[in-house]
Amino acid sequence: MITAEKTSFAVIPALRGLIDTGKPQERVAEARRRGRAFRQSFLEQSPVFYARRRNLLRIPYPSIYAFLGVYAQRYRKPYMVHLMASMSIIQFVDLQGELRTLLFNPHDYETGSDTPFFRRLANRTPKFLIGAIAPSYSTVLKELDAVGLRPEQIDYITYDHLHTQNLRRWLGDETRKAVFPNARLLVHEEEWKSVQGLLPIQADWYCPAGTEGVSESKIITFVDSMLLGQGIALVHSPGHTAGNHSLVVRSPDGIRVSSENGVAADSYAPEKSRHGAIRKYALETGMEVILNGNTQESSTNQYVSMILEKEIAGADSVSGFPNVRPSSECTPYWMFPAPVSHLFGADEFGTIRL
Numbered sequence: 271m272i273t274a275e276k277t278s279f280a281v282i283p284a285l286r287g288l289i290d291t292g293k294p295q296e297r298v299a300e301a302r303r304r305g306r307a308f309r310q311s312f313l314e315q316s317p318v319f320y321a322r323r324r325n326l327l328r329i330p331y332p333s334i335y336a337f338l339g340v341y342a343q344r345y346r347k348p349y350m351v352h353l354m355a356s357m358s359i360i361q362f363v364d365l366q367g368e369l370r371t372l373l374f375n376p377h378d379y380e381t382g383s384d385t386p387f388f389r390r391l392a393n394r395t396p397k398f399l400i401g402a403i404a405p406s407y408s409t410v411l412k413e414l415d416a417v418g419l420r421p422e423q424i425d426y427i428t429y430d431h432l433h434t435q436n437l438r439r440w441l442g443d444e445t446r447k448a449v450f451p452n453a454r455l456l457v458h459e460e461e462w463k464s465v466q467g468l469l470p471i472q473a474d475w476y477c478p479a480g481t482e483g484v485s486e487s488k489i490i491t492f493v494d495s496m497l498l499g500q501g502i503a504l505v506h507s508p509g510h511t512a513g514n515h516s517l518v519v520r521s522p523d524g525i526r527v528s529s530e531n532g533v534a535a536d537s538y539a540p541e542k543s544r545h546g547a548i549r550k551y552a553l554e555t556g557m558e559v560i561l562n563g564n565t566q567e568s569s570t571n572q573y574v575s576m577i578l579e580k581e582i583a584g585a586d587s588v589s590g591f592p593n594v595r596p597s598s599e600c601t602p603y604w605m606f607p608a609p610v611s612h613l614f615g616a617d618e619f620g621t622i623r624l
């Protein structure tokens with residue numbers, strides 16, 4: 271195992287330590303203060319060289335988890351929504367001036383994750399319907415091919431958290447060589463600890479043995495939020511899982527934040543939602559954010575983290591919603607409704623270096 275102190279990454283002073291002391295309302299105020307301070311300093315960075323986000327597959331997901339609390343008192347509600355699992359390719363200059371290529375959320379769904387929750391759902395679904403309910407659009411290796419990157423050019427892979435992830439093909443195990451021979455996993459220390467000893471409430475969402483046999487020399491753990499290089503940071507945002515982190519990227523038009531703490535633009539400004547159930551719930555309760563609540567490892571931490579995320583992101587210049595682009599975005603599909611007011615979806619900016 272490699273700890274972040276042995277790398278060129280730098281701890282972000284404005285975000286050092288957990289926001290876990292004081293009254294809950296004081297923690298929210300502290301998240302706002304820290305988020306604004308970091309945003310101001312991060313806006314002075316140059317954008318990353320290149321970023322490209324693409325859709326990989328659709329995942330059926332209970333609406334009661336996607337928008338926690340919104341449907342609890344509603345007799346009529348959507349049973350399922352769709353989350354779009356996406357991946358991003360990002361190129362940046364690290365703090366020693368080296369060009370680096372990072373993959374964010376490279377889902378290896380082809381090897382089959384066997385995540386218990388989705389395994390049970392699949393077992394209850396007629397086989398002929400599975401392709402229609404959970405269609406896939408692309409794969410990680412197809413996406414690298416599309417931009418002309420070779421697997422050996424990947425320096426880092428990271429996931430905002432490790433739900434459903436199987437790392438063994440990408441990083442290698444006792445039986446096979448790594449597809450990405452030079453890549454290391456960047457993971458928060460708490461998330462790495464979790465996958466080594468999950469409770470049943472957590473294990474339902476993780477790929478069993480998804481990290482088994484992976485050499486510890488390929489794992490870089492961090493504790494505080496880290497600046498990886500020019501225009502790119504990983505910010506600890508506990509809640510959805512205790513070791514959750516958000517990807518923060520400087521783009522030509524501002525700052526983009528991505529995690530699974532929320533699943534829609536509406537989750538970060540529910541009072542502006544075009545969807546009555548979400549807007550009404552926010553106005554009646556005073557909720558400033560709507561949690562993605564399938565595991566709820568800590569709801570108050572998640573609430574505070576989502577405030578931090580939206581303060582860092584600022585407003586999207588197109589929609590006016592906070593520029594937090596969920597890594598698993600609730601996305602409309604003919605089979606399921608999607609109560610979302612603005613869809614971020616796939617995008618691309620900058621120029622790739624090959």
Ligand SMILES: [Fe+2]
Pocket residue numbers: 431433475510530
């Ligand atoms: Fe998750």
